[in-house]
Amino acid sequence: MVKDISDPSLLDQILDATYPAWREGLSRQSYGSWNRALGMTAWAREHLARVGLVEGDEVLVSARRYFFDAQADGRPIKVLGIGAVFTPEHRRGQRLAPRLIEAMIDDGRARGCDVALLFSEIGADYYARLGFSSVERRRLTIEVPRNRRGAPAVLVRAAESSDLPLLSEISMLYSSGAGFAIDRPTSLIEFGVLRRRLLAGLGPSGLRSLEFLVAEEGYRAVAYVVVSRGPGGVVLEECGDRDPTGARVGAMLESLAERDPSQPDRTMHTVWPETFRPPQLQVIKIEPSPEVMMVRSISGVAPDFSRSVYWQTDVF
């Protein structure tokens, strides 16, 4: 039976085992701090747990379990997220991971979940054999063209906690009409940003950084961007704009680029809703996203995943 793992020595066993695979450039101590800090956030306390199959004092296989509220064409649904599936090397090949995944799905069904969602790091075939299907996810490379007139007049500042309710409201605008979109309460946006911010802060200096900025009008945040820099390049993790064209996001990215006009590379990767097209930006490449998003229906509900809105911040 699937078991929630909260015992500190079992959690340490999992961190020791997963560290070589998922260290993200952190020391073992920082890897532990990062995991523990995330577990203490408001969102994680309610929605995230480490689960596994345990025999005596040995963790045979473990995973992260997420619960998300979501919408499928405006209908509320519940999503079971499965992440960080890991079997210690000496236990591999005994079908422990499939046993855990099936147990998590049975448990999810009993708790009212409609679909299971995961991001595979080992390609699609393994999880396809467990009944998961791939969701096409298109990564854009966008460029901020040079503007001879310099930076546009837009008031950009660092986001503060007090902005989060407005940003959550803006973010939820993109769920309406989507075949599938997870709900993005303030606590989830905070969790996603903190996850990256902590990773940047705990890791080697200069390896990663994160900017979370808002554009303000009349003392209210009306648009925002989350931009990360790291080994994967520059990523527009998420953004939002009260203006349906996304023109303010375009102006924000122009003004960010103009901070360092000598920087030759003005490109970044992003996955954003199909309808979102800030007029200032050029899409220079569209390709399959490197992360493999996979889903399996649990309750029989079959959302139209081809019309998904799923920001990079929420990839787990």
Ligand SMILES: CC(C)(COP(=O)(O)OP(=O)(O)OC[C@H]1O[C@@H](n2cnc3c(N)ncnc32)[C@H](O)[C@@H]1OP(=O)(O)O)[C@@H](O)C(=O)NCCC(=O)NCCS
């Ligand atoms: C993938 C993993 C969870 C499987 O766990 P397990 O308990 O050994 O489960 P199984 O017995 O079903 O695994 C054996 C199968 O995994 C496949 N597998 C293992 N690593 C794989 C990889 N990197 N890519 C593709 N398939 C892989 C094996 O080819 C084997 O396939 P088979 O069923 O055709 O023989 C385990 O190998 C693991 O922990 N790997 C490291 C962490 C990881 O990559 N996790 C997945 C994150 S999405």
